[in-house]
Amino acid sequence: MSKNGISRREFFESSAAAGLALAATGATSKLAAQEKDKPVRVGFIGVGSRGTVLLRLALLVEGVEIPAICDIDESHLSRAQRLVERRGQPTPEGYSRGPEDYRRMVERDDLDCVICATPWAWHTPMMVATLEAGKYGGVEVPAAGSVEECWQLVEASERTGVPCMMLENYCYFRNVMLALNLLDLGLFGDPVHSQVGYQKDERMLGIGPDGEMDFYSKVRSQANGNLYPTHALGPAAWLMNVNRADRFSYMVSMSSRSKQLGDYAVEKFGKDHPAAKIKFSQGDVNTTLIRTEQGRTVTLYYDTQSPRPWDPILRFQTSKGIFMGSFEKIYVEGLSEKPLTWEDSAGYYEKYEHPLWKKFGAMEVSGLGRGVSDFLAVHQFIEAVRRKSLTPLDVYDAVSWSVITPLSKQSVANKSAAVDFPDFTRGKWKEERKRIYYDV
Amino acid sequence: MSKNGISRREFFESSAAAGLALAATGATSKLAAQEKDKPVRVGFIGVGSRGTVLLRLALLVEGVEIPAICDIDESHLSRAQRLVERRGQPTPEGYSRGPEDYRRMVERDDLDCVICATPWAWHTPMMVATLEAGKYGGVEVPAAGSVEECWQLVEASERTGVPCMMLENYCYFRNVMLALNLLDLGLFGDPVHSQVGYQKDERMLGIGPDGEMDFYSKVRSQANGNLYPTHALGPAAWLMNVNRADRFSYMVSMSSRSKQLGDYAVEKFGKDHPAAKIKFSQGDVNTTLIRTEQGRTVTLYYDTQSPRPWDPILRFQTSKGIFMGSFEKIYVEGLSEKPLTWEDSAGYYEKYEHPLWKKFGAMEVSGLGRGVSDFLAVHQFIEAVRRKSLTPLDVYDAVSWSVITPLSKQSVANKSAAVDFPDFTRGKWKEERKRIYYDV
CATH class of the missing domain: 3.30.360.10 (Dihydrodipicolinate Reductase; domain 2)
Known part of the structure; x- marks a missing residue:
């Protein structure tokens, strides 16, 4: 058992299966300078009202880049692109060619993770595709709608070794x-x-x-x-x-x-x-x-x-x-x-x-969903991605x-x-x- | 449906079965002067700590007499007798010849009702005997311990037409x-x-x-x-x-x-x-x-x-x-x-x-169980007995x-x-x- 409670055996089993270049440490409190400097590159699927909240929150996390966003509603997509630009980042590439266009996006090789906030019925298939593409998955609630979908999600994560976290702000x-x-x-x-x-x-x-x-x-x-x-x-x-x-x-x-x-x-x-x-x-x-x-x-x-x-x-x-x-x-x-x-x-x-x-309670996130708790759910997911570690909720x-x-x-x-x-x-x-x- | 919500049919059916001289009114707010003047005569079975609380509360109700008390513990019995005397009433007759002595007491012809606060296992048999003797039964919680006992209680009340109320202070x-x-x-x-x-x-x-x-x-x-x-x-x-x-x-x-x-x-x-x-x-x-x-x-x-x-x-x-x-x-x-x-x-x-x-909330009952709510449970039972009406809880x-x-x-x-x-x-x-x- 390492300091932060992640079993090393499990950690390495997960790493090996993932085929990802995982950091060989589970320590939470220190992060090598070069990792801290490396951006975490996040793709978004679904930037309606909730997805936009999550996007805004992700942009509050230090060192986050948004190279790509997918939404079939072009006005949503465009609003989201502007939000990223306003943070001084390049315009994210848009994916809006239809309901299956997310598949093109998750295959990009410049994404570390994908956050999904589409209607419920799409959560599982989008996460499965994300994990299959080797990217960490962060999904709005609920993650699945049936027992069958639950198994699909578990099997995708186990098969690929890539973590999937439901962004449960509560x-x-x-x-x-x-x-x-x-x-x-x-x-x-x-x-x-x-x-x-x-x-x-x-x-x-x-x-x-x-x-x-x-x-x-x-x-x-x-x-x-x-x-x-x-x-x-x-x-x-x-x-x-x-x-x-x-x-x-x-x-x-x-x-x-x-x-x-x-x-x-x-x-x-x-x-x-x-x-x-x-x-x-x-x-x-x-x-x-x-x-x-x-x-x-x-x-x-x-x-x-x-x-x-x-x-x-x-x-x-x-x-x-x-x-x-x-x-x-x-x-x-x-x-x-x-x-x-x-x-x-x-x-x-x-x-x-x-x-x-103690650390984040005073930060200014008013108007964004439930505020600090919403931020923490996104933040903890992104920090796990940054470390290539297990997610706090699996x-x-x-x-x-x-x-x-x-x-x-x-x-x-x-x-x-x-x-x-x-x-x-x-x-x-x-x-x-x-x-x-x-x-x- | 009468003014206070008691069905007249049910009321008279109950009255007829009871063989009691029931008042031909269900009105709650007025009580004929002669009824108000008639005492309600209450017998007690079990005057340990809880029974003593109930006895004290009954003595706070206007026009209550306590002709008889049963307890196999003679010190409990004696303490209870002294409490009644201190209210200026004659010493209640004591019944303590053994666990079945309550049967003698409930047969007295100068009791309108019996309140029972013995250990749980005795509640049903004591209430059945009380109802069979034509007296209203007021019983501490729980009224019965098994499905079989539940039926015994229901059948005794239906057979005799006499109400039984669990004194649920909550x-x-x-x-x-x-x-x-x-x-x-x-x-x-x-x-x-x-x-x-x-x-x-x-x-x-x-x-x-x-x-x-x-x-x-x-x-x-x-x-x-x-x-x-x-x-x-x-x-x-x-x-x-x-x-x-x-x-x-x-x-x-x-x-x-x-x-x-x-x-x-x-x-x-x-x-x-x-x-x-x-x-x-x-x-x-x-x-x-x-x-x-x-x-x-x-x-x-x-x-x-x-x-x-x-x-x-x-x-x-x-x-x-x-x-x-x-x-x-x-x-x-x-x-x-x-x-x-x-x-x-x-x-x-x-x-x-x-x-x-509004009427009773300010009364002084401190130190007696939960106070006013305890009093009200006893009071409402005794008022039903006084009117020979249905009990609020049946x-x-x-x-x-x-x-x-x-x-x-x-x-x-x-x-x-x-x-x-x-x-x-x-x-x-x-x-x-x-x-x-x-x-x-």
Whole structure:
């Protein structure tokens, strides 16, 4: 085990398979001057609203070059090219000859990695092509939409030896990282349970101002499960070190009736409008329970069809206490002043702020998605590329968080019957590994 | 449907079966002077610590007499007799000739009701005997420990026509009643989901100061499920009007590994101590999902083996918003100032305090259990007895909340397989009824 917790054996196995000129060190804190000076060359696929945020963030990372951008929408492409130029870089070559044009781009020999922020259905094929071309893959959530796609992604990464990271910004939230740091410092014991949720009023999403349905609305009329699991589950899985000496074993899922979205359409457009006649399948509140191989549990919500404030919950519970991240309340045996009494977490940030937040927390990223956490997800990916090292979140994380969608649909359809997680690691989860943070 | 929501048909059916001289009115706000003047005569079975709290609370209700008390512990009995005397009443007759002596007491013809606060295993047989003797039954939680006991209780109440109420004090919490009032006022829409928990560090319970095991410890060494569901579930079920046009349909349950209680015993007594060698079965955090016939859902925690502040959660979610009772945060569409933004609930208490809390909230009950909510549970039971009316929480509530324990054990033992709730109401749940509050 090297200093930063990457197993050397795994590192070299990965390197060899990759056929890449990998640096023979896993050290995080020092980087040889010549590597630091070498630019990281990033290609982008999909520069709509989210892709543009990611592009802006990547341009904030020191030593990043953007030689190529792909988008079938030429106005998006052009806007993105201007953004790069404004940073004093040459105009990136544009790829917009149709939906398969990304294949030409990923074959370029002047790219180290590709970041993909296209509609969900394109994530897996674009990442597979990226990895096959020997480039690190950074993908927006979810990484895959079906069990089959999960395997395609895993097999592409294993076959090529090239890492793939899902850019899960919620993992880099300040309060999530506070909990991670307490764990890393040995002050928070052993994880027992997490409760997390993607909880946000998204009734208006998927039905346009004139009642027209987009893909999200179509999904919700046909599916019933957890349609967007990774923002919520990522932090819980990372806290529990899932895929690093533990893994998700099985899950059950339950949906309440589907009513709110239909009521909303009637209220907004009137009962005779086509939008009011859509038969939605998606239950209003979906709840999933997950059990890990080591007997830890997760409660995972998907709650987007009711009026409610945004709330990811972020309940992290360990042998030493509990952190209610959303409401910033914490109790840690040995640290808290009064026995069994909530404290505001403010004092904990003063004492136990995560090193990444200490270093980057004050930077100016306002207006860009969720700010610093978004930046950190992109930054950590790019730093792994720079070192030609493992990514902090790996392909097994990407698929075991994304696979909730098909598995939950299956469980809901079968009266909440237990569904087993495929072991995407094929037993490699048993190896203990520490969490990775680059450039701290 | 009468003014207070009791169905007249049901009321008279119940009256007729009971053979009791029932008042021919369901009105809550007025009570004939002669009834008000008549004392309510209460017998007690079990006056240990909890029973004594209930006795003290009953003595705070106007016009209550205590003619008889049963306890096999003569010091408990004697203490209870002194308490009644101090209120200026005659010494209650004591019953302490052995564990079956309660049978003599419930046969007395000068009792209107019996309140039972003995160890769990005695609740059902004592209540069945009470109902058979024609007295209203008020029972501490849980009302029953097995599916079989649930049916015994239901059948005794139906056969005799005498109501049985589980004295679930959590239902009368101030914040629970705020939510109920918002619903009753039509401001909070239709219930969709609740999340509740019995969450309290009880590692010390069941292992005495010298490591000796009591019944709770023995239960936790043999069982794995939700061992104490009613405090948490009661408020959720009441909010959703379960058993009043809805009912619990099926549930799944999942436990994390059992580790914390064993670790605690080792830490506290050393690894060679007998307490450290107990093999506990109970998982550290148990989570249960329940789905109702109408498609509402509940997430129910039992979390007593980890260091944590007490937290019943009390998440109540409706078509109009969400109330996080524990942290006193609320959002209600149409009432909240800013869209999709939490408010402190303080202002809601000013405007929408429940009438029962308005009337009794300021009374002096400090030191008695949870105070006003404890008082209200006892008070509402006694007021129902005084009127010879239906109890606010009925025998179907008692059993459908208590039955979680055996059903959750079954689900946990079968990899979280779905378990159906028996329909204890035999179809009567379909009748819509309003919530009952007496003497407001």
